[in-house]
Amino acid sequence: MQRLLVRRLSSVTTQGRRGCSSSRSTAAEINGGADAVVPEIPPFDYAPPRYDGPRAAEILRKRSEYLSPSMFYFYKKPLNIVDGKMQYLFDQDGRRYLDAFAGIATVCCGHCHPDVVDAVVRQTSRLQHSTVVYLNHAIADFAEALASKLPGDLKVVFFTNSGTEANELALLITRLYTGCHDIVSVRNAYHGNAAGTMGTTAQYNWKFNVMQSGVHHAMNPDPYRGAFGPDGEKYARDVQEIIEFGTSGQVAGFISESIQGVGGVVELAPGYLPAVYESIRKAGGLCIADEVQSGFARTGSHFWGFEAHGIVPDIVTMAKGIGNGIPLGAVVTTPEIAQVLTRRNYFNTFGGNPVCTAGGLAVLRVLEKENLQHNALLVGSYLKGRLKALQQKHEIIGDVRGRGMMLGVELVTDRKQKTPARTEISHAMDQMKDMGVLVGKGGFYGNVFRITPPLCFTKEDADFFTEVMDIALSKL
Structure with missing residues (x-):
């Protein structure tokens, strides 16, 4: 299991050693300026080429003018994703994110395999x-x-x-x-x-x-x-x-x-x-x-x-x-x-x-x-076990379910009544994004984390994912 690093959250996104993209989050984004225990994204030996295209604000303007008004977005500030490699995505500034949604359970082998x-x-x-x-x-x-x-x-x-x-x-x-x-x-x-x-x-x-x-x-x-x-x-x-x-x-x-x-x-x-x-x-x-x-x-x-x-x-x-x-x-x-x-x-x-x-x-x-079916079973079972452990810690988690790398975590404000935690899941997703994790949501009430990563997901990725979710749920 990867080691948690205690950091004062004052740094911005930087490029890691050996060309690896490393994720950092600002204090304002995560914890209002206070100290926090934040996991470090696993090392990955790839740095995307520099992006010189339109920025998020310009793309949003064009989408609102020329594309369907029925489209919706995750996050208060929608991400401009410009690059992908295996289980990771990169935004317009080169920041790396762990992709736990895989384009709605679509990218199975890994981005740009x-x-x-x-x-x-x-x-x-x-x-x-x-x-x-x-x-x-x-x-x-x-x-x-x-x-x-x-x-x-x-x-x-x-x-x-x-x-x-x-x-x-x-x-x-x-x-x-x-x-x-x-x-x-x-x-x-x-x-x-x-x-x-x-x-x-x-x-x-x-x-x-x-x-x-x-x-x-x-x-x-x-x-x-x-x-x-x-x-x-x-x-x-x-x-x-x-x-x-x-x-x-x-x-x-x-x-x-x-x-x-x-x-x-x-x-x-x-x-x-x-x-x-x-x-x-x-x-x-x-x-x-x-x-x-x-x-x-x-x-x-x-x-x-x-x-x-x-x-x-x-x-x-x-x-x-x-x-x-x-x-x-x-x-x-x-x-x-x-x-x-x-x-x-x-x-x-x-x-x-x-x-x-x-x-x-x-x-x-x-x-x-690459024996990805076996990896989905092995790492998926490990991830589900870690999510079950989170359920014991956080009352807001009502259910953990699924198999392999198709997992769901349902959030409720009352376990007995199973009251859907709709607002809370959106807050948690924003927190997780700020710490470098992208995850989906769904369910009839919109209160279920949909965890469907590329099948090349590793145990280190699973550790990082659950540690980030733990922090996000702790702040609700």
Whole structure:
């Protein structure tokens, strides 16, 4: 465990020895001028090139004038991030931050991983785009490698550009194959913000008042806030009752995340998915596993989140970690189910783009070569243990959950009432940012730290992260 350094916080950001970027914080930012115990960010042998581009204020001005007013920001003073290397990000002044959010669980191998960059550059120099009406080996090679990671007969791949697109396509396939329209989703879920996926998303924060037909939302099998605690089979009865009382008795399918991401890193109660899959299949439906956030080794114990539940879906959707930041998504299903799209023409101009799929194949190879799934399990378990220890120290931590490098820490002002600590988490995030740590937040109430770092995270990073969080929570 790294050693805490006691410092008078009067220094500003400096460049560390040997070209390593080292983080310091001002007294005003952290502790109003008082002495404090502050951890030092782990050493890292990389210094970004000097940044001479627009400053944060100018970028904010342009965004407010030319980009969507619906965009929101973390932090009172939004960061201008200009460089990234592995598990670290750098701002406009060259200050280094530990990235514990990874662009919303997206950067799995590490920022600007040289193998991924090299694959993308090499493919870009040869052929950027051709569409799938011509032959190109990049899409076929990646599809073959991806299929090898899935169980059973899941081996036909449709490439998309995002997780939303992947889930939209999965819903279409499900309805076409079964001839039914009814979809069962889970409350607190997030599956995207297009027409169909917004229907399956089950938080009003992410839903507009537009037509969203044929979706039934079942009770959320949340072991922390749910009515039945960790009893998955009791929640599963609600799905059976939806089928019996809310449909004709036949359904198109069921869609669920293995671990709810936007919903606050909620693990589904044990026994839930096997029981639900049985009910759905008896009603003629297909089962969709949304692996957009929990896939690609993030959970550590398995390559796919659904594997921890002992089930095999009919359709798997994926994005985010699939490309380490490249706009890429995919739907994988069986040859029989895939045939439904031959009834008409199905086409995606950029799905399977050679540059994206070359990058995706490089990601798979890096995950294997660097054994990042094992690292996610090892370091993720260590980090979760340290967070559990913080829970014993800080009453404001109501729950610590998740697995591997998909972890959640829920803040509450009252443990018995589980009152969401919405304001407090924003204050803590600002404090952590000032000390050199970037972390996400989510959950229906916006009171859950979403900890989803690149899978190259180290134990030293985990120590630094928890020590910074400890200080931030102590100041609430």
